[in-house]
Amino acid sequence: MIILVINCGSSSIKYQLLDMKNDDVYDLLAKGIVEKIGLELGMHTYRPSGKEKVVKELPIPDHKVGMQLVLDELVNPVSGVLKSFDDIEAVGHRIVQGADFFSGSAIVNEDVMEKIRICCDFAPLHNPAHILGIRAMQQVLPSVPQVVVFDTAFHQTMPQYNYMYGLPYKYYKDYHIRKYGAHGTSHQFVARRGAQLAGLDIEDSKIITCHLGNGSSITAVQDGKCLDTSMGFTPLAGPIMGTRCGNIDPNIVPYVMKKEGLSPDQMTELMNKKSGFLGLSGFSSDVRDLNAKAEDGDARAKLVFKVFTHEIIKIIGSYIAEMSGVDLIVFTAGIGENNARLRRRVCENFAFLGLAFDYETNAAAHSDAIISLPESKIKVAVVNTNEELVIARDTMHLVQESEE
Numbered sequence: 001m002i003i004l005v006i007n008c009g010s011s012s013i014k015y016q017l018l019d020m021k022n023d024d025v026y027d028l029l030a031k032g033i034v035e036k037i038g039l040e041l042g043m044h045t046y047r048p049s050g051k052e053k054v055v056k057e058l059p060i061p062d063h064k065v066g067m068q069l070v071l072d073e074l075v076n077p078v079s080g081v082l083k084s085f086d087d088i089e090a091v092g093h094r095i096v097q098g099a100d101f102f103s104g105s106a107i108v109n110e111d112v113m114e115k116i117r118i119c120c121d122f123a124p125l126h127n128p129a130h131i132l133g134i135r136a137m138q139q140v141l142p143s144v145p146q147v148v149v150f151d152t153a154f155h156q157t158m159p160q161y162n163y164m165y166g167l168p169y170k171y172y173k174d175y176h177i178r179k180y181g182a183h184g185t186s187h188q189f190v191a192r193r194g195a196q197l198a199g200l201d202i203e204d205s206k207i208i209t210c211h212l213g214n215g216s217s218i219t220a221v222q223d224g225k226c227l228d229t230s231m232g233f234t235p236l237a238g239p240i241m242g243t244r245c246g247n248i249d250p251n252i253v254p255y256v257m258k259k260e261g262l263s264p265d266q267m268t269e270l271m272n273k274k275s276g277f278l279g280l281s282g283f284s285s286d287v288r289d290l291n292a293k294a295e296d297g298d299a300r301a302k303l304v305f306k307v308f309t310h311e312i313i314k315i316i317g318s319y320i321a322e323m324s325g326v327d328l329i330v331f332t333a334g335i336g337e338n339n340a341r342l343r344r345r346v347c348e349n350f351a352f353l354g355l356a357f358d359y360e361t362n363a364a365a366h367s368d369a370i371i372s373l374p375e376s377k378i379k380v381a382v383v384n385t386n387e388e389l390v391i392a393r394d395t396m397h398l399v400q401e402s403e404e
């Protein structure tokens with residue numbers, strides 16, 4: 001089944017075209033990104049498998065024009081990988097927030113669209129863009145079934161004692177304020193893949209998955225289900241991130257707003273876009289830049305790594321306590337897959353529990369590998385996350401079921 005996977009942001013469309021033979025066997029036909037939608041000059045970078053990359057700069061006023069550009073490239077006689085649009089059998093969309101409406105993926109209909117719309121309140125930066133993407137796709141491919149896959153769905157198994165906040169209960173009832181988590185598709189994927197690599201039965205195991213990228217979250221996965229996760233009502237909670245502050249004393253919020261005369265929107269922007277690695281270091285949100293500076297002796301760049309590392313250690317420690325043990329710790333995403341030093345520093349703290357670290361394998365690992373020694377009581381894995389594959393699998397299953 002040929003499936004187009006879409007990850008729509010407010011000014012970008014990331015996509016992959018996959019030919020799914022079954023859950024594990026597939027061909028990546030093409031991938032790409034449409035950027036700077038709505039700006040004077042947009043950009044489309046298209047990478048067909050086995051053919052030359054195509055980069056085009058042109059005005060892309062809205063998502064519909066962006067989607068049309070993608071489709072035109074996919075069927076282009078020179079750069080294309082399909083004969084016609086009709087070859088696309090389904091479209092799968094990544095949706096950041098599905099709140100407690102969705103504990104799994106769903107085929108798009110108007111009821112589903114209304115629920116995604118209600119969830120815009122909890123993900124104002126993401127969900128409106130996803131809606132634009134679905135509507136644009138409905139216009140350009142009206143007869144193709146569309147599926148939505150939620151970043152929050154995997155976390156819906158969290159017990160209530162882990163998703164409630166200590167606020168008056170009425171805010172939970174009236175405004176749906178609770179922990180929802182995020183990156184669920186990634187946590188689910190890497191927990192399964194990590195268990196496979198470590199020879200564990202996912203249904204009978206205690207796993208901690210660390211998705212460490214520009215946004216970072218850590219999840220306790222017990223017997224294949226999410227027990228707890230570090231992101232919260234929104235993806236701002238958890239460890240310090242690229243530009244997000246992560247967990248802070250909530251009283252800091254009104255204090256800074258009063259001191260600086262900030263509106264709620266300005267404070268939200270400060271915490272989401274100007275804090276974290278960027279805010280603390282004063283120069284970059286990117287770990288590669290911070291590494292270079294830290295190596296030159298920059299004290300604040302070094303401090304960022306210390307804060308990040310220790311927050312990760314504290315969250316992992318709390319999840320080990322919560323599950324009364326851990327069989328496997330998995331590292332994934334940009335930092336988790338590529339930063340061997342961070343993995344080493346985190347894992348060294350758990351030597352007292354019998355974690356025996358494989359320094360040599362760790363130093364070279366960027367993709368699926370076990371980086372603990374055979375005698376280790378806690379196994380450690382690096383896994384390349386693949387959220388697009390999960391979206392394609394779910395899309396394939398739902399569309400096949402609906403056709404039966």
Ligand code: ADP
Pocket residue numbers: 212213214215242285286287288289333334335338339
């Ligand atoms: P996003 O959350 O935007 O998907 P990523 O998972 O791509 O983010 O992670 C981005 C972070 O990963 C950045 O801090 C970047 O420096 C780091 N990173 C990505 N690739 C590498 C690499 N090859 N080597 C070192 N760090 C990397």
